[in-house]
Amino acid sequence: MILKMNDKFVKPFIADHEYENIQPMVNVADRMLREQNGPGNDYLGWMTLPSDYDKEEFARIKDAAAKIQKNCDVFIVLGIGGSYLGSRAVIEFLKSQRYNVLKKDTPDIYFSGCNISPADMNELLELCEGKDVSINVISKSGTTTEPAVAFRVFRNLLEEKYGVDGARDHIFITTDRSRGTLKQFADQAGYETFVVPDDVGGRFSVLTAVGLLPIAVAGISIDELMQGADAARGDYINPSLAKNDCYRYAVTRIILYRKGKSTEILVNYENYATMFNEWWKQLYGESEGKDNRGIYPSSVIFSTDLHSLGQYIQEGRRNLFETVVTVNEGGSSLLIPDDPHNIDGLNFLSGMDLDYVNKTAMQGTLFAHMDGGVPNIVLELKDRTAFSLGYLIYFFELSCAMSGYLLGVNPFNQPGVESYKKNMFALLGKPGYEDRRAALEARM
């Protein structure tokens, strides 16, 4: 079994009949997903993606990754939101949060075009000095401010480095299949392009070219990643909560939410999961946070943050629940050395594996938090492999869709993201925003 939901630490908070009562609604939501007739039904491409993807493009992604690995020291991904979080999450989860400082035979990978900071941009430009650089611009429309500005800057850099012709080998574009000026321009300029499918939203796009090219550049098997996701797809076909941990996770969240547990904290005991937690926060926060409702997504890395947010979780407001992702097998190993002086009084740990201590800290914390009034859902992942991570990704995507439908929202749109953009464009003097600009300036 690749993934198991352990509900031991949530049982005191939810009675069996609560699951039974919600099963009919789960069946309805499942049909809405399978028959593609619910809200946002134009964006269900991610459901069948793990088996039904473009095999020709998949092969081209691997070829492009090999070329990038060969011809550059630094690979820069330009994208924001779902256009960078998925690949960064996977790379750090399977390699390391410190990927760039490790000895390796794959390029350094940086993420740009995900903010508007000149400090950040100038630093990256400095890091590129004397290095061979390739970039991957990821933007469906090609007009999103952050990656578009970064593309202007890095295209100039590459054309200075390699000339207009030479730059062609260093620029890869992931965008709309046919529409949009970025696709048009890329074709004219002769850049290799990959597709952001029409029916897959940004936060569900990690298993498209959006995520797969950077992941492949890091030397991770995208075949195994897809196979893992496909295994999850097959395992979660039956909507019965007795047989479907993915839906059971969704339902458990919604039941807890209806009891006033309105903040969910995703917990991991390894810092390689930091960005995976961020990916999860976008997936759930953007899918559910609308119509004045939704579970607020937060995250921690333990035991680190047991010495930070731990106090609040143990004794603060009781509107929290936790979801703990733990990796069962094949972790790293380090035996705790004995200390003849026993300065720290910890010689009872001598010779124990640090991984065992880490897992025991988790057990102790699960009891402590449950006893403190915080329900804990535990998701046990088999191992730290591309296959299992692909499985986990699909698990979270599908449960997110189910959860959104049970909450009564459209889990596939993000209307609120436009609000700040419209104000920003107005204040920056974008043509067509004159009225909004005048209205804002009157308020300043």
Added chain:
Amino acid sequence: MILKMNDKFVKPFIADHEYENIQPMVNVADRMLREQNGPGNDYLGWMTLPSDYDKEEFARIKDAAAKIQKNCDVFIVLGIGGSYLGSRAVIEFLKSQRYNVLKKDTPDIYFSGCNISPADMNELLELCEGKDVSINVISKSGTTTEPAVAFRVFRNLLEEKYGVDGARDHIFITTDRSRGTLKQFADQAGYETFVVPDDVGGRFSVLTAVGLLPIAVAGISIDELMQGADAARGDYINPSLAKNDCYRYAVTRIILYRKGKSTEILVNYENYATMFNEWWKQLYGESEGKDNRGIYPSSVIFSTDLHSLGQYIQEGRRNLFETVVTVNEGGSSLLIPDDPHNIDGLNFLSGMDLDYVNKTAMQGTLFAHMDGGVPNIVLELKDRTAFSLGYLIYFFELSCAMSGYLLGVNPFNQPGVESYKKNMFALLGKPGYEDRRAALEARM
């Protein structure tokens, strides 16, 4: 003015009389702090620290930092919670989140002993291969599991590298002034030691040797940091809310909390502030999260997370408020290149400074979120210098103390942190925990 609280985007949510009504309680809480007779009054050392610190030790910190800069490539800080968050926050805020990959004449700095992950530890050991290494163990008691285990591992490494005698030049201990086996052992072994004061809790300790030694190693002026904090100390002596932005921040938070705004999101528009946000989360979460109350602390980096949590903040549950820290002057500069093809339709931005666009994104977001029902407190910091950051640190510490007293909790203890530790020790078979172990095992 170093720091200004701008309440334009919170005004629609709080009437003036609400501030007037709470002024008497602020006066009482202020006296509890100044006269040291409130809850937790043994831990008020941080209040006078910026002027009243040990000058001899301060000079030794600078000498030790110079020695470390000279004799090592890699400097490893071993500490958890308040023993690492402050220094890491300051180093990244003033240098960079990517400090370790930048060209520089100071050592790489890694943080260990803040988790129980063998993957993380093994990776660090690999990074030390062939490098000159120094460590700074930071632990008041010397018995906290995470840094203690890391100290066992790295002491072995250093003694293998340099021999027992040579290792002495590479080990620096920050611990209790006189008590505890770590202090005893350090004296016997001849390690240089620094003091964790008795009257300063971990999360308030960044301006003691705990934070200052690593900060100085990174080449940051600890004089300016202290001077900035001392300027804040002087500026916030008057408890009148009309004259004290520090208390006004505390009071605004508490008023919003009493209206049901129970989650506070600390916002920054530069990713160099990521770890500063984490430091803030410990400071407020651990100080307020007790007795089943407290504002839940969360954080984001914009515009990055406007494409992640932005949707929730704009349209999700209306129990949120934001505190935005923005740096006014002296940011980095980068002019947006013109694109003759105007692929992205953004030529109206050509020639604009990216920093201006970033600040305009902030303005647009402030209006959008306020209009969406989310109050926004804005803290405008003069510039990105050690002086201003010291000022901001003291601002947050003092307002946290005020906020905690208004909330009716002891802001200086953290009783809940023991709960998981007791369970962990019991499950690991620590002598003296046999009964708890039996009780837990019966539940497993």
